[in-house]
Amino acid sequence: MKKLKNLVWSALCMVLLLSACQPDDLVGELGTPFSKTEGLVGTWKVANVVQHDLKAPANAANKQLTLTDRFDFSTARIKFMASPNTFTVEALDGPVFLPASGTWTFDNPEYPTEVRLVGADTKNVTLKLGSAPRAAFPATRLMFERMVRKDAADPASAKEAIIRYDYDLQRVAQ
Incomplete structure (x- = not known):
C-alpha cells in the first residue's frame, strides 16, 4: 500500500512538473540581424595562444601548451x-x-x-570562429588547425587535423 501511495504521489508530481514547463509564446519580431562583418572589422591584439595536440593521448602532459608563455605576442x-x-x-x-x-x-x-584568409603571398588559411563576431563583443577566438594527409605517400588521401592553435583576440580601442 505504501508503494502504491508513493507511486501515485510521484506520478502526480511528474504531471505537475511537466505541465508547468511550457515555453512562453514568442511575441514580436527578433529584430534586424547584426552584421557579422562589422563584428570582425577592426584591430585585434593577440591576448593568448594555446596549442592543442589533437593526436596526443588524453592524459599526455603536453596535450595543451600555452604559447604566450613562450613567445612575445604583446605587439601582435x-x-x-x-x-x-x-x-x-x-x-x-x-x-x-x-x-x-x-x-x-x-x-x-x-x-x-x-x-x-587569402594571402597576397598565395598562402591561404582557414580559421574557425569560436563565436559569432559581434561589434559589441570585446573579444573573440579564431582557431587554426594544421592538417596533414592520412597517407603521406598518397597525395589524394584525406587530410586530418593534428594540431590546433586557439588565438584569443581582444579588440583594440580605436
Whole structure:
C-alpha cells in the first residue's frame, strides 16, 4: 500500500512538473540581424595562444601548451578591414601560420563558422570562429588547425587535423 501511495504521489508530481514547463509564446519580431562583418572589422591584439595536440593521448602532459608563455605576442595585431575585405598581420612572433596580408571572406555571410584568409603571398588559411563576431563583443577566438594527409605517400588521401592553435583576440580601442 505504501508503494502504491508513493507511486501515485510521484506520478502526480511528474504531471505537475511537466505541465508547468511550457515555453512562453514568442511575441514580436527578433529584430534586424547584426552584421557579422562589422563584428570582425577592426584591430585585434593577440591576448593568448594555446596549442592543442589533437593526436596526443588524453592524459599526455603536453596535450595543451600555452604559447604566450613562450613567445612575445604583446605587439601582435591582426587588422580586418571592410570594403574591400582585406587584412594585415603585424609582429606575430612564434609559430606563424597566417599570411602577412591579403583578403578575407566568411564561409557563409549570414551564419559564418569560418574566416578564409587569402594571402597576397598565395598562402591561404582557414580559421574557425569560436563565436559569432559581434561589434559589441570585446573579444573573440579564431582557431587554426594544421592538417596533414592520412597517407603521406598518397597525395589524394584525406587530410586530418593534428594540431590546433586557439588565438584569443581582444579588440583594440580605436
